[in-house]
Every structure is written in structure tokens, then in C-alpha cells.
Amino acid sequence: MLHVKPENLRGAANICSANGKHPLAAMFGADETQHGGGLAIYCLFYNKDKRDMDVIKAEFDPEGDLSYPCLTSLFPAAVWYERELHDMFGFIPVGHPDPRPLVLHESFPREFYPLRKRYSVNHKAVGQREFNMCTAEGEGVFEVPVGPIHAGIIEPGHFRFSQAGEAMLQLDAKLFYTHRGIEKAVEGKTPEEALHIVERICGACSVANTLSFCQAVEKLSEVKVPRRAWLIRTFALEMERLYNHIGDTGNVCAGVGFSPVISMGARLKEYLQQLNELIAGNRFLRGLIVPGGVAYDIDEAMLEEIEEELKKVKEVYADMVHIMGQQSNFLNRIQTTGVIRKQTALDLSMVGVGARASGVDRDSRKDMGFGIYDELDFDVVTEPNGDVEARIKVRIGEVEQSMELIRQLSYLLRVDNTELKVDLGKLKTLEGAWGISESPRGDNLQWLMLDEAGKIDRLFVRSASYPNWPALPIAVQGDIIPDFPLINKSFELCYACIDR
Numbered sequence: 001m002l003h004v005k006p007e008n009l010r011g012a013a014n015i016c017s018a019n020g021k022h023p024l025a026a027m028f029g030a031d032e033t034q035h036g037g038g039l040a041i042y043c044l045f046y047n048k049d050k051r052d053m054d055v056i057k058a059e060f061d062p063e064g065d066l067s068y069p070c071l072t073s074l075f076p077a078a079v080w081y082e083r084e085l086h087d088m089f090g091f092i093p094v095g096h097p098d099p100r101p102l103v104l105h106e107s108f109p110r111e112f113y114p115l116r117k118r119y120s121v122n123h124k125a126v127g128q129r130e131f132n133m134c135t136a137e138g139e140g141v142f143e144v145p146v147g148p149i150h151a152g153i154i155e156p157g158h159f160r161f162s163q164a165g166e167a168m169l170q171l172d173a174k175l176f177y178t179h180r181g182i183e184k185a186v187e188g189k190t191p192e193e194a195l196h197i198v199e200r201i202c203g204a205c206s207v208a209n210t211l212s213f214c215q216a217v218e219k220l221s222e223v224k225v226p227r228r229a230w231l232i233r234t235f236a237l238e239m240e241r242l243y244n245h246i247g248d249t250g251n252v253c254a255g256v257g258f259s260p261v262i263s264m265g266a267r268l269k270e271y272l273q274q275l276n277e278l279i280a281g282n283r284f285l286r287g288l289i290v291p292g293g294v295a296y297d298i299d300e301a302m303l304e305e306i307e308e309e310l311k312k313v314k315e316v317y318a319d320m321v322h323i324m325g326q327q328s329n330f331l332n333r334i335q336t337t338g339v340i341r342k343q344t345a346l347d348l349s350m351v352g353v354g355a356r357a358s359g360v361d362r363d364s365r366k367d368m369g370f371g372i373y374d375e376l377d378f379d380v381v382t383e384p385n386g387d388v389e390a391r392i393k394v395r396i397g398e399v400e401q402s403m404e405l406i407r408q409l410s411y412l413l414r415v416d417n418t419e420l421k422v423d424l425g426k427l428k429t430l431e432g433a434w435g436i437s438e439s440p441r442g443d444n445l446q447w448l449m450l451d452e453a454g455k456i457d458r459l460f461v462r463s464a465s466y467p468n469w470p471a472l473p474i475a476v477q478g479d480i481i482p483d484f485p486l487i488n489k490s491f492e493l494c495y496a497c498i499d500r
Helices: 006-016 076-089 191-198 206-219 227-254 259-280 300-326 328-334 342-347 352-356 388-415 465-475 481-491
Strands: 002-004 024-031 039-047 052-060 067-069 092-094 141-146 158-164 167-174 433-439 442-450 456-462
Touching: 002 006, 006 039, 006 052, 006 067, 024 076, 024 442, 024 456, 039 442, 076 092, 076 465, 158 481, 167 465, 167 481, 191 206, 191 442, 191 456, 206 227, 206 433, 206 442, 227 259, 227 300, 227 388, 227 433, 227 481, 259 300, 300 328, 300 388, 328 388, 328 481, 342 465, 352 388, 352 442, 352 465, 388 481, 442 465, 465 481
Parallel strands: 002 052, 067 092
Antiparallel strands: 024 039, 039 052, 141 158, 158 167, 433 442, 442 456
16 A cells, blocks of 8 residues: 555655556545544555556645645546545545545535544534536536436435437436445444445345455455355356346337337346345345355355246347347337447546447456456456447347356356355455456445444445446437436446445
């Protein structure tokens, strides 16, 4: 970890990025005043060469100046992180192009920084925050507000379109309506007590969230997780990717009312979630992964049933993909729609399907080598065009790869007889550790530090949706407003993951 003064943070980050070779993975704050420190900003950069994270820490006097030269002008990916740092801790990024609140809306008072240790839930603050939507102006330009309450059952988000006719000139998105304060809620809890909360951050990414958290916990121990536990963890992660990708293939078609494919995708997703229930006793694979290993085994009978069902799923999914490819009207809607250029994806440090559909070869299973992925044979699926069709194609390719990974894991599980779980022993305290996993939407990153008593002092959660949401307003520019649902669903971004 590199320690720098606040005024040197920008320069150190520029060096750490190696001229963009090492993308920004996350920025977050921490209040370390209760154990002799100050307020700190951490910057994490992917280092694919070392298969590790380069970490920078800038420490501030909590009673002094909390300003620093903003990083957003160097790394556009920092734009949300720096706004959240101001909301939660009061850090001031000097020169930031968009200093509006991000997480805390108008209903929150000024100078209320909830992730500082001295701020309690009963803290009394005064004043009111301001939030103004960004819109375009000019003759013939009008606004279309959508949300935050929607006609369906999706979570709240407000979208303000500036239009000329049907063409979308600009989109401003206001999210974080149901922020739950999870990072604050787990403070003072043991990792075991927090596990139940972490795996419920998002239903669609339960395995990924839990696995990232458990990896961070395990890095604070000298004990190695058993091989069989990693086989089962990886099996669950690929099952989670499978049901999400197949369901999302159908969901994209909901953006154009392509009903037969919507129904086929929903039916296949249901079959897969029933297999999840066979493995873990619930449809979201909760309770399976625990610090030190896994809570349940996968036996021969389960493997046989899963293999038989996956054969049927594979056949129906192939039919579903064939139907989509035969509909010229559908293809016309998805081609050259919602384009994200490769450079934009790199600038925003996008992850997962969103990045790989724009030609960015980024996958933490290959790049960071966590678990046993180095022993498995699979390809990273990329597409060059960055449009809705490309994002669909990446999912289709990844379904095939996940099917093959599950086949390999089934074989390895049949021949492995190691333990399911080990006791981690005494964990290191006052030392940060990160964990990462590749969720269906991209890599899920978490940072954990325990206090002297072994309880959580700071947990930072960065879902895959977080770096991809800022790309949506860029993707819609120039397209027509009826295509917004289609573009939005092609990213399949999560509200719950950022409302942590």
C-alpha cells in the first residue's frame, strides 16, 4: 500500500494507473479515528500483470482541510466515487465537474456525513441539500421525466430525457432512492454476523457478494480454504451466472415486446433456480458460502440431476437464440442501438458484459485468478460493436462457457474428497483486505478492515453495476426514446447493488 499526502493523491494515482494500463477499480473513504488514524481515501487499481490490486491511501486530519485535487479529470471512472466520498465523509474534490449529491438526496440535511464514526442515526443536522437535474435547452427541445415510481415492479430510479422529436439528446439519471446504509449497519459486527446481511445486498448476485466478502475475510487469516470448498463455490458462481444470463436474454426482448422469447427465458430461469434450491435449499444460493469454505456439499445424485436438467436447458436456449436471430425486425432494433465505444468503456472502467461487448477483454476470473479458475478451461467472450446486439451476443457466449465450466466442475467434484470448511483462527486486525468475484454483471469488489476486537471497522462494497451505470446516459444519446427500455435492459444494471 502506498501512503501519500492528500495534495499528492492525484499525482500518485496517475503514476499507479500506468497511463491507463491499470484501470481504476474503486475509490472509497474510511474513518480510522477510533484507532489513532484520521479520515482516509483509498484508491484501488487493477494490476493485471501482478494479478493484484495496487492500493493508495491518503490520510486527512478530521478537524482540518478535507479538500484534494479531484481525480475525475484524469479518470472519468472516478466521477461517482468522488461524489459519494463527499456525501458520506465530507471530502471535497477540488475541480470536480459535477459536484451534485449522489447518494443523499434533497431530504438529507447539509453537512451530514453518515459514514463518519461520530455520526449516529440520531444526529441532528440543519439545512437542506440541493439537486438539480441536468437538461438540454434550445428551440424544439423538451423534457420527458420517467420515474422514480414505475409502472412495473422495478426499483425506483428517475430518468430525465431531453429530446428533439423522438431523438434523445441527453439523459440524466438520479438513483439511490432506497439506499439502505448496509456499510454502516455492519460496523461493530463480526464477519459471521455480517454474512447474513452481505449475501442479501442483491438477490441476483448473492453468490458473488458473499464470495467477495468471504475472500476478504480469508485474506486476514493464514489458513487456506479447502479445494472442495472452492469447487463448490465456483460451481455456485457459474450457476448464478447461468440463470441470470438466460433470464436476461429474455428480459432484453421485453424492451421490444418480443413475447415468445420473454416467456422462454423466464421458463428456463425458473428451471435453473429450482436447481439452485436443490443445491442450497433456496433459489438464490444463500447460506452456501461461508468464511473458510462452504456449508453444504454437492453429492453424486445432485450432480446427475443438474446435468440432466442442463441438457434440456441448453436445447431450449439454443431454440430461443435461433428464434431471435430469425426476426429481422428485432435485429433491426438491436443493431447499432445503444452504442458504447471501446474508449468510453475504458475511460469509465466498465466491467462485465458492458465492457466485453465493447471489445474490452476484462474478466476477473482470468485477470485476478481467484479460486480455482486457473485450473479451468474457458474463454473470455468479447464483441467489438458495443451495441445492444453485442451485449446479447456476449451473454449467449457466456452461457455456453458457463455450461462447459459446470461440466468440468462436475467431473472434479466427483474425484475430490477434501474438506468443506476450515476454521480461520484469529484474524488480522487494523489491516485492510480486498475480495473479488465475477458476478453476472461483472466483477464485484469488497474491502474489509477489522478493529482491535475483530469486529468490522469498515466494509466497502462496489458492485459491478456501480461503474456501469454512468455509461447508460452515454449509450442512449442519438437513439429514439422508444429504444430506452431496450438499451437499459441490455445492460441489466441493478438498483439494489448500488443502494447498499
